[in-house]
Amino acid sequence: MAEIIEIENLTKKFGDVTALENVNLSIGRGKIYGIVGRNGSGKTVLFKLITGYLKPTAGRVIVSGKEIGKDTDFAENTGIIIENPGFLKGYTGFKNLAYLAGIRNVIGKEEIRESMVKVGLDPDSRKKVGKYSLGMKQRLGIAQAIMENPEILILDEPMNSLDNQGVDEVRGILTGLRDEGKTIILASHNKEDIEILCDEVYEMDHGRLARHDL
Amino acid sequence: MDQSTVFQFFGGVSQDGLSWAVDYDKVLYELARWLLPIGICLLAEGVRLEKRRNIERLSCYRYEAMRIWWRHKFGRSLLYGIASAAALFLIVMAADLVNAGGIPHETWKVFLLWIAHMTTILSLLLVLDLSGLGKFAPAILVLLEGGTFLAGFASMRTARFMFGMWGMYFQSKWYYGERGVSVLPSLITEGVLIMLAYLAGGILLKKAVQKSIVCF
Numbered sequence: 001m002a003e004i005i006e007i008e009n010l011t012k013k014f015g016d017v018t019a020l021e022n023v024n025l026s027i028g029r030g031k032i033y034g035i036v037g038r039n040g041s042g043k044t045v046l047f048k049l050i051t052g053y054l055k056p057t058a059g060r061v062i063v064s065g066k067e068i069g070k071d072t073d074f075a076e077n078t079g080i081i082i083e084n085p086g087f088l089k090g091y092t093g094f095k096n097l098a099y100l101a102g103i104r105n106v107i108g109k110e111e112i113r114e115s116m117v118k119v120g121l122d123p124d125s126r127k128k129v130g131k132y133s134l135g136m137k138q139r140l141g142i143a144q145a146i147m148e149n150p151e152i153l154i155l156d157e158p159m160n161s162l163d164n165q166g167v168d169e170v171r172g173i174l175t176g177l178r179d180e181g182k183t184i185i186l187a188s189h190n191k192e193d194i195e196i197l198c199d200e201v202y203e204m205d206h207g208r209l210a211r212h213d214l
Numbered sequence: 215m216d217q218s219t220v221f222q223f224f225g226g227v228s229q230d231g232l233s234w235a236v237d238y239d240k241v242l243y244e245l246a247r248w249l250l251p252i253g254i255c256l257l258a259e260g261v262r263l264e265k266r267r268n269i270e271r272l273s274c275y276r277y278e279a280m281r282i283w284w285r286h287k288f289g290r291s292l293l294y295g296i297a298s299a300a301a302l303f304l305i306v307m308a309a310d311l312v313n314a315g316g317i318p319h320e321t322w323k324v325f326l327l328w329i330a331h332m333t334t335i336l337s338l339l340l341v342l343d344l345s346g347l348g349k350f351a352p353a354i355l356v357l358l359e360g361g362t363f364l365a366g367f368a369s370m371r372t373a374r375f376m377f378g379m380w381g382m383y384f385q386s387k388w389y390y391g392e393r394g395v396s397v398l399p400s401l402i403t404e405g406v407l408i409m410l411a412y413l414a415g416g417i418l419l420k421k422a423v424q425k426s427i428v429c430f
Contacts, residue, residue, distance in 0.1 A: 051275060074275040086268025096269070103276040144272055 004029045004152060004183050005050065010059035012045055012207075019045040021207045022059070029151075032174060032184040034194040036212060037204030043187040046204065047082050047156050050185070051075050063152065079150040081158055085141030089130030093140045094123045100144055107148050115147035116140075120169055134161035142170060146177065153177065155186040159193055171197060218318050219310050223251050224303060224328045226382020227367065229390060245363060248382065249356055251302050255332055256339060256352035259295045263343055284419055288340055288412055295336035299329060324383040327397070331381025334404040335359070337411035344418045380404060 005027035012020040020042045027033055035043050048054040050061050052074035061068045063075040087096045097112045113123040119139040129137065138161045145153055153174075159167050167190075174184055174197055188194055194201055203212040227244040270287075277283035303325055310317050335355055342351035363378030366385075373395055379385045380400040387394035 053271070053275070072278060073280040074278050076278055078275070080272070080275060082271065085272060086270075087272075088265065088269050090265070100269070100272055100276060103273055141272075 002029060003027060004064060005185075006062040007046075007050070008060050008062075010046075010049060010061060011057050012042075012049060012054065013057045019207050020049070020056075023207075023209045025202065025209060027183060027185065029183050030178060030181045031199040032178050032186065032197050034198030034201040034212075035185065035187045035204055035209075036189075036191075036194055036201060037187075041204040042207040043204050044082060044156055045207075046209070047080075047154055047185070047187065051078065051080050051082065051154055053082065075152065075154070077150050078152045078154060079145030079148065080154050081141045081145050082154070082156045084160075085137060085144065087129045087137065087140060090128055092126060093121055093129055093132070093136075093143075094125075096129055096140065097144055097147060101147060104148060111149075112143075112147055115143040118146070118173060119143045120166065135163055135166055138162055139166060139170075142173070146173065151182060153182060153184040153186075155184065157187055157189065159188060159190055167193070218314065218321075220303070220307050220317065220321055220324060221383070223247055223306055224324050224383070225389075226384045227363065228384040229367075229393075241367065245360060248363075249360055251299075251306075251328075252332065252335065252359060253352065253356055254302060255295060255299045256335065256355055258298050259291065259336055259339060260348070260352045262294060263291065263340075263348065267348075280419055281416055284412075284415055288337070288415060291340055292333060292336055292408075295339075296329060296333055299332040299336075300325075303328060320383070320388070323386075323388050327381050327383050327386060327401075330401050330404050334380075334407050334411075337408045341411045341415050341418060344415055374400070 003026045005025070007023055007025040007027075010020055010023040011018070023046065035046065037043050045054065049056050050063065050068070052068045052072070055069050060070075061075075063072075064077060066072045066076065068075060087093075088099065091099070093116060094112060097116065098109065101107050101112055116123040119142050121136065121139050121143060129140065132140065138158070142155075142158055145155065145158075155174075158170060158174075162170060171193070174186070178184060178199075186193070186197070201212040202209050226248050227241055274280070274283045277286065307317055307321065338355060338358075339351050342348070342354060347354065359378045361378065362376040363382075366373035366376030366379040370393065373379050373385065379395050380403070382395075383389055385395050386397050386400075388397055
């Protein structure tokens with residue numbers, strides 16, 4: 001199986017603080033990878049380095065054969081949720097997604113509607129995102145990550161703020177995408193998410209990554 | 215002409231018979247009147263940038279290259295900023311039309327200098343926003359405008375080099391004759407500044423990503 005993401009000797013320092021130390025990881029296609037670890041262990045920094053939001057102090061990240069920061073600035077063909085997804089509060093959910101979709105311009109209104117319905121949001125709702133609950137914003141975040149049918153999904157705590165029904169729906173969406181051959185990397189505090197969803201699990205501790213047995 | 219509201223708010227501070235030592239209160243009053251529309255436009259653009267900061271993390275990676283994202287952000291922000299600056303000017307001009315039944319012939323000159331100057335200020339706002347000074351950027355720029363104007367007003371020798379002078383019709387050669395600031399060189403300099411701001415933004419962006427201080 002060809003690796004879709006290669007992380008080699010990745011280190012990230014902020015001044016004297018080492019957030020990530022010599023991380024190595026190979027991510028294959030069509031699997032769900034879980035990253036667990038306490039708050040501040042370096043999960044989000046790792047995700048930001050993979051996506052290109054941060055530049056590494058040392059080492060490199062290769063996504064779909066392209067080195068981040070050298071061949072491309074951001075990971076291509078990727079859907080991302082990192083930390084709380086932010087939207088334009090004065091726009092409806094649909095308008096927010098339409099604005100984002102307009103950048104790559106690879107999908108139309110129908111795909112946007114489908115992704116919203118998939119996560120349990122009404123695309124015709126006139127409710128502004130500013131009036132959304134945290135759970136609805138999270139659902140919208142997931143919709144924006146999946147709407148363009150990316151090969152890779154990088155999801156930092158995607159179940160945050162979701163109710164039980166929402167968690168079940170998102171789990172169903174993620175396993176469905178995995179079955180379609182998509183690669184998913186997710187961080188979660190929830191042990192159940194990790195056990196149910198993930199094919200491989202890694203634990204982050206003080207910036208170091210180690211294989212974690214399920 | 216000096217009854218025109220457009221000239222009062224967008225023409226800048228007139229030099230006619232004013233001496234800093236004697237009439238500093240009048241100069242400061244006219245300067246405050248000049249800074250008011252600049253402050254309104256900066257505030258509007260600052261609020262717009264702040265509102266959009268939330269969605270930048272989700273939008274920037276879709277451009278795939280940072281320079282493309284910056285080009286879009288720079289271009290779009292300048293367009294919005296110029297539109298709001300022009301709208302403000304037109305609103306005041308409409309008020310003049312209603313009150314006086316007409317507008318002075320020289321209004322287009324005031325408009326040209328104001329828009330060129332506002333475009334430069336807005337491009338500087340975008341660079342300051344990238345440098346992590348976002349919330350303070352409008353205040354910094356108003357201070358820059360006011361400070362450089364006062365420096366130029368105090369010494370006519372250096373006036374033409376002072377940023378705060380370049381947008382004022384009443385300080386230009388168009389109004390003030392030979393003693394005024396040359397229009398074409400100041401417009402060219404502002405054009406160069408806008409280009410430099412765009413280039414500096416690209417460099418700053420790389421550093422900002424390294425330090426994680428930009429929208430990410």
